[in-house]
Amino acid sequence: MNRHADLVIARPEGLYCPAGGFYIDPWQPVERAVITHAHADHARTGHAHYLAARPGERILRSRLGEIDLQTLDYGEQVTLGDVRVSLHPAGHVLGSAQVRIEGQAGVWVASGDYKLEADATCTPFEPVRCDTFITESTFGLPIYRWDPPGQVFAEIDAWWRENAAHGHASVLFAYAFGKAQRILNGVDGSIGPIVCHGALAALNEAYRAAGVALPTTLAVADISDKKAFSHALIVAPPSAAGSPWLRRFGDYRDAFASGWMRLRGTRRRRGVDRGFVLSDHADWPALLAAIRATGAGRVIVTHGQVAPMVRWLADQGLESGAFETTYGDEEHEPEAVS
Numbered sequence: 001m002n003r004h005a006d007l008v009i010a011r012p013e014g015l016y017c018p019a020g021g022f023y024i025d026p027w028q029p030v031e032r033a034v035i036t037h038a039h040a041d042h043a044r045t046g047h048a049h050y051l052a053a054r055p056g057e058r059i060l061r062s063r064l065g066e067i068d069l070q071t072l073d074y075g076e077q078v079t080l081g082d083v084r085v086s087l088h089p090a091g092h093v094l095g096s097a098q099v100r101i102e103g104q105a106g107v108w109v110a111s112g113d114y115k116l117e118a119d120a121t122c123t124p125f126e127p128v129r130c131d132t133f134i135t136e137s138t139f140g141l142p143i144y145r146w147d148p149p150g151q152v153f154a155e156i157d158a159w160w161r162e163n164a165a166h167g168h169a170s171v172l173f174a175y176a177f178g179k180a181q182r183i184l185n186g187v188d189g190s191i192g193p194i195v196c197h198g199a200l201a202a203l204n205e206a207y208r209a210a211g212v213a214l215p216t217t218l219a220v221a222d223i224s225d226k227k228a229f230s231h232a233l234i235v236a237p238p239s240a241a242g243s244p245w246l247r248r249f250g251d252y253r254d255a256f257a258s259g260w261m262r263l264r265g266t267r268r269r270r271g272v273d274r275g276f277v278l279s280d281h282a283d284w285p286a287l288l289a290a291i292r293a294t295g296a297g298r299v300i301v302t303h304g305q306v307a308p309m310v311r312w313l314a315d316q317g318l319e320s321g322a323f324e325t326t327y328g329d330e331e332h333e334p335e336a337v338s
Ligand SMILES: [Zn+2]
Pocket: 037, 039, 042, 092, 113, 330
């Protein structure tokens, strides 16, 4: 067996490219880390050098503090060791990237997290041809199929309008980074004022600085007349659910926006009035479409529904395998609360 054949291998610190001398989204401190995106399970503190896509720079810095960060435009190539590396849009959140590695043994692409559906808050997913594709599989089961995002935003608008007509504030829980900004961009800002939890403030700023259109958002401190809350949309991280921060909104209605809302019972477990199925991950058909579009003969699965995906790939006659990683999903991401 040629030990140089594999451009990426699993090591205790994370996924490692031996020919390039770097890790991809490592979970333990390393010398050189290529970061696919700024969600906490992929972007960690403690690495000596970071490489990431330029649109995510501000968010990475705001989440990780002082880091030695080199950025690349999408498609720009650098040489690391014996390989050439470039970053390509993953369509997941602002600045998210797939890592393309070209070496003697061919081309490998590590996807990080990705989605194919429309999202005006980040650059769309770009299919990249490769020999080996490393994929996530967060929603890698046939039950996961998303409705068109425009339809979901219309549902959110209708819920908000209905609550406002009855004098109830609408509290919508969504992950602070990515999902919240996608919702802000997608809803109809003419229905009423939009209030954001403090945990969203720096992230919203980073999106605006990157040129993403977000409507005017208020902090609770900006509202002196509490009656204004009665027709407001309040966007907050899931960690705010059940917290005293919500008391000021009076007799509010609440909802949660997540891909997990596709699962029966999740809404009830969360204890919210409504669930909106909106995910920043590929659903089952999109995972299969993305994998096919790479033309890869070998596919390695990192996280989520690993076993069903590996089985499906094998059934397609593809060489398939898995890397053990510590990546989770945003639902379990610790949220910064301020
Ligand atoms: Zn992510």
